[in-house]
Amino acid sequence: MKTHIFPTRRSGGRLxxxxxxxxxxxxxxxxxxxxxxxxxxxxxxxxxxxxTFDGPSGPVEVPSNQVTVLVDxxxxxxxxxxxxxxxxxxxxxxxxxxxxxxxxNGNGLEEFVLTAVHTNGGDDFDPTANQIVIDSNxxxxxxxxxxxxxxxxxxxxxxxxxxxxVVFVLSDIPGTVTDGDRGEVSLVxxxxxxxxxxxxxxxxxxxxxxxxVLGTSGGTDNDNGFVVVSSATIALLKSATIADPFGGAExxxxxxxxxxxxxxxxxxxxxxxxVISDLIPTGTVYQPASLTLAGAALTDAASDDAGxxxxxxxxxxxxxxxxxxSSVVTFQVKIAE
Amino acid sequence: MLFRLAILLSVIVTPVAAHAGTPVSLSSDVFVxxxxxxxxxxxxxxxxxxxxxIPGDTLIFVVRYExxxxxxxxxxxxxxxxxxxxxxxxxxxxxxxVSVNGGRSFGALADLQVPLSNGGFRPASADDVTHIRWKxxxxxxxxxxxxxxxxxxxx
Numbered sequence: 101m102k103t104h105i106f107p108t109r110r111s112g113g114r115l116x117x118x119x120x121x122x123x124x125x126x127x128x129x130x131x132x133x134x135x136x137x138x139x140x141x142x143x144x145x146x147x148x149x150x151x152t153f154d155g156p157s158g159p160v161e162v163p164s165n166q167v168t169v170l171v172d173x174x175x176x177x178x179x180x181x182x183x184x185x186x187x188x189x190x191x192x193x194x195x196x197x198x199x200x201x202x203x204x205n206g207n208g209l210e211e212f213v214l215t216a217v218h219t220n221g222g223d224d225f226d227p228t229a230n231q232i233v234i235d236s237n238x239x240x241x242x243x244x245x246x247x248x249x250x251x252x253x254x255x256x257x258x259x260x261x262x263x264x265x266v267v268f269v270l271s272d273i274p275g276t277v278t279d280g281d282r283g284e285v286s287l288v289x290x291x292x293x294x295x296x297x298x299x300x301x302x303x304x305x306x307x308x309x310x311x312x313v314l315g316t317s318g319g320t321d322n323d324n325g326f327v328v329v330s331s332a333t334i335a336l337l338k339s340a341t342i343a344d345p346f347g348g349a350e351x352x353x354x355x356x357x358x359x360x361x362x363x364x365x366x367x368x369x370x371x372x373x374x375v376i377s378d379l380i381p382t383g384t385v386y387q388p389a390s391l392t393l394a395g396a397a398l399t400d401a402a403s404d405d406a407g408x409x410x411x412x413x414x415x416x417x418x419x420x421x422x423x424x425x426s427s428v429v430t431f432q433v434k435i436a437e
Numbered sequence: 438m439l440f441r442l443a444i445l446l447s448v449i450v451t452p453v454a455a456h457a458g459t460p461v462s463l464s465s466d467v468f469v470x471x472x473x474x475x476x477x478x479x480x481x482x483x484x485x486x487x488x489x490x491i492p493g494d495t496l497i498f499v500v501r502y503e504x505x506x507x508x509x510x511x512x513x514x515x516x517x518x519x520x521x522x523x524x525x526x527x528x529x530x531x532x533x534x535v536s537v538n539g540g541r542s543f544g545a546l547a548d549l550q551v552p553l554s555n556g557g558f559r560p561a562s563a564d565d566v567t568h569i570r571w572k573x574x575x576x577x578x579x580x581x582x583x584x585x586x587x588x589x590x591x592x
Contacts, residue, residue: 151502153461153510311489
């Protein structure tokens with residue numbers, strides 16, 4: 101409660117006791133004043149005017165009645181994706197993380213119920229629900245085993261006006277998806293007080309004793325994120341050239357057959373652990389030390405390099421192949437004489 | 438001069454109490470102004486009792502005055518501080534003056550300035566208004582009544 105006293109100026113530069121008018125003003129606000137999101141729910145707005153005038157026996161001050169209005173609670177959650185773009189994942193990946201920020205744009209403490217939606221239309225596939233996790237250490241990054249798993253009705257976020265919390269939606273990717281497929285994941289936050297058309301009110305349900313009123317959000321908001329599948333597939337081509345002992349290309353005993361195995365990776369992702377292997381055809385004999393990878397010779401022994409001749413066939417560990425890459429393996433056999 | 442000062446001091450030390458049964462009365466009232474869109478898409482502004490208000494709502498404050506006495510109330514001035522949670526919205530009538538410095542001085546909003554931390558000034562805006570003051574010609578004759586209205590937005 102404050103009291104201000106105001107001398108007023110009077111025209112003509114003349115001061116008299118009449119000029120010493122007083123306006124004794126009282127007003128009070130029973131809760132904290134405005135925040136960025138507006139006056140807090142439960143705040144009393146109290147208005148009093150005061151008339152001053154000069155009566156027959158001196159200055160008189162007449163206060164008005166005080167009108168008091170209680171500010172009700174406005175409910176307005178906002179959900180926004182934290183991801184800069186699509187989250188890249190491989191087929192069969194688990195625990196793919198989408199981050200969201202839930203902000204209480206209302207003016208009262210409010211509890212929100214979270215739901216992750218994976219079965220959205222308009223995408224190429226539906227990721228499967230894994231779990232929702234609250235960023236309990238508040239660092240904006242998903243920390244497995246540290247951040248708290250969300251259990252509806254148990255640890256629903258309760259946010260003060262203007263406060264926000266980061267929520268992670270974890271999803272699994274089916275193994276059947278193909279390169280470039282996009283799947284949508286969305287997070288829905290609903291006011292625990294209620295949802296409905298904007299302007300809907302809940303009598304007495306507001307923070308601070310007033311009503312609760314749904315803002316433009318209708319008490320709920322959502323946002324989405326996408327996961328894009330990145331994978332690659334391998335196609336293997338095999339070709340052969342023959343050099344006979346007479347300078348021709350006839351498949352006669354003693355002719356040397358050079359086999360070329362070409363692996364082509366296509367797709368936006370990569371394939372790990374690519375192994376190119378081939379059996380030595382019956383009726384032929386492997387030519388020792390004829391194995392090459394990308395034009396470089398490989399030994400026949402195991403473990404010293406990527407290539408091995410194991411007595412029945414050749415095995416070359418190519419390793420990881422990114423989409424667009426090719427790996428060429430050659431070896432030679434002699435047609436049995 | 439000494440005499441006037443003495444009056445000033447006495448007034449401050451013992452503020453003039455409202456005379457019980459004073460024939461000049463003042464009443465304050467508040468309404469909430471809503472822009473309602475009806476089913477046919479037309480918008481309609483309604484004034485209702487402020488049973489339910491939220492930040493952003495427009496409040497209409499009405500101050501009614503009446504001089505029921507047989508005497509003229511000279512230098513009749515009504516002063517209304519803005520409630521802290523309410524921002525002044527627009528002109529409160531041609532008889533209104535506003536203050537942006539806690540009531541130390543009053544004037545037309547367009548003429549007022551707000552000091553900046555760098556020592557300069559910027560033009561005052563409606564959000565800066567701390568008090569509204571109205572004058573009735575200067576004297577309120579016996580038997581006269583009227584009202585002042587101002588509009589505020591819930592911050």
